[in-house]
Amino acid sequence: MKELYVVQIGEPLDEVEVRGLRRGAGIFGYEVKLGERMKLLEGWLDGLRGQYNAEAIARWLGRRRGKSMAVLKRDLFVDGLNFVFGVALPWKGVAILSTYRLRDRDVSLFEERVAKEAAHELGHLLGLGHCANRLCLMSFSNSLKEVDEKRLWLCESCRAKLGL
Numbered sequence: 677m678k679e680l681y682v683v684q685i686g687e688p689l690d691e692v693e694v695r696g697l698r699r700g701a702g703i704f705g706y707e708v709k710l711g712e713r714m715k716l717l718e719g720w721l722d723g724l725r726g727q728y729n730a731e732a733i734a735r736w737l738g739r740r741r742g743k744s745m746a747v748l749k750r751d752l753f754v755d756g757l758n759f760v761f762g763v764a765l766p767w768k769g770v771a772i773l774s775t776y777r778l779r780d781r782d783v784s785l786f787e788e789r790v791a792k793e794a795a796h797e798l799g800h801l802l803g804l805g806h807c808a809n810r811l812c813l814m815s816f817s818n819s820l821k822e823v824d825e826k827r828l829w830l831c832e833s834c835r836a837k838l839g840l
Contacts, residue, residue, distance in 0.1 A: 680706040680798060683737065684713040685748040692783055693775055696790025697747065703795045703813070703828065704802060704838075716750065727753040730763040730772045738768030745771045745797060752776070761793045761817060764800035771797035777820065789823050799834070807834055 680701045682689075689697075689710070697708045717736070720728045730752040737746050752760050752774040761778065764771035778789040792813055799814050807814035810822070812831035817823045830840070 677707045678705060679709045681709050681711050681744040683711045683744055683746045685733065685746050685750075686714075686716045687749050688713060689747060689749075689775075692787050693747065693790055696787040697745075697773075697794045699787070699791035699828070700794030700796075701798055703791075703830070704798055706798065711744070714746075716748070722753070725753060727751045727759065728774075730754050730760055730774070731765075734763055734765045734768065734770050734772050737770045737772070738765060743769040743801070745773060745794070745801075747773045747775065747794075749775050757818075761823065762797040764797045766801050766803060769801060771801055773797055778823070785824075788828065789820070792823055792826060792828055793817070795828065799830070802838060804830075804834055804837060807831060809833065 701708050720732050722729060728750050731754050733746060754760050754763055762773040773794055775790055778786060780786045795813050804814050806816045809831040811827050812834055813826055813828055814834050815826050
């Protein structure tokens, strides 16, 4: 089985987050391998926004190792957007996922959201772009409502692009 190396940045992941990551990676036949914990670097924080720059973290991670996903419990942004659930740099083989905005008191809903967004970012690492099918896990989500509406599966078009 293929492995997805997960770097924990900041606080350690809890069991719900890990289960969600495993479910999401499993969509593509990947097994999650939890790696080292890293500290949050001050240079990643935009003090005015109170958010961490996802692209800066991804660029840093890309210098350390390839084919990996960093997961953190802090709010993320990229230039031009108020926030992001995650970001992927496929040419570097790295993705970043934040569980910050995915949280919910309903533990199963939180796990489902983590699974969907982890699978979404892994899909980008495997070469998939955003999908127009709102139910496909590769559709772009700009709100929790959109995360909740999409399913933990790939549409036929995205499956075909991966040869599945």
